[in-house]
Amino acid sequence: MAQISAVVLVVMTTLTQQQGTGEEIAPQNMNLTQAQEMFKQTYKELDLNHDLLVDLREFMEPYLKHDHDNNMAVTLAEFLQQAPAEENQEILTSDFRFHDQNHDDVISVPEMQSQFSNIDTDENKEITEAEFIAYGTKLFTEKSHPSFQQPPVGK
Numbered sequence: 490m491a492q493i494s495a496v497v498l499v500v501m502t503t504l505t506q507q508q509g510t511g512e513e514i515a516p517q518n519m520n521l522t523q524a525q526e527m528f529k530q531t532y533k534e535l536d537l538n539h540d541l542l543v544d545l546r547e548f549m550e551p552y553l554k555h556d557h558d559n560n561m562a563v564t565l566a567e568f569l570q571q572a573p574a575e576e577n578q579e580i581l582t583s584d585f586r587f588h589d590q591n592h593d594d595v596i597s598v599p600e601m602q603s604q605f606s607n608i609d610t611d612e613n614k615e616i617t618e619a620e621f622i623a624y625g626t627k628l629f630t631e632k633s634h635p636s637f638q639q640p641p642v643g644k
């Protein structure tokens with residue numbers, strides 16, 4: 490299973506349903522409650538030191554751990570090495586494109602910072618769980634992240 494990428498929140502293709510059968514649900518089939526549960530889980534994983542705050546360093550970590558040449562930028566090729574299976578590549582690529590704002594196939598520190606600022610609505614340089622969930626809820630309701638869009642028929 491691919492690690493969380495980001496802000497993403499959403500990379501994850503699936504979430505183990507807490508109640509019931511333990512069956513996994515793809516993000517595009519989730520209802521709002523299930524999506525928020527996924528964001529909560531993602532937030533917990535981002536908060537590496539468990540102080541209930543996510544700072545920029547923690548936020549960038551899911552990307553930067555794929556920065557194999559340590560130049561503080563993550564290329565699409567580096568990012569895809571985390572999950573060689575083909576079905577994962579498609580999901581990861583769409584997530585990568587979501588974060589690569591200038592479409593140069595590199596996620597840079599300024600791009601991560603800009604995403605961070607979008608989520609940090611009170612601009613105190615820390616993302617709280619409430620800020621994170623509010624952002625995720627917006628992605629979900631506006632379907633502005635590719636993970637929440639239905640794949641084209643026949644794919």
Ligand SMILES: [Ca+2]
Nearest residue numbers: 536538540542
């Ligand atoms: Ca933290």
Ligand SMILES: [Ca+2]
Nearest residue numbers: 589591593595
């Ligand atoms: Ca870029």
Ligand SMILES: [Ca+2]
Nearest residue numbers: 609613615616
């Ligand atoms: Ca904040």
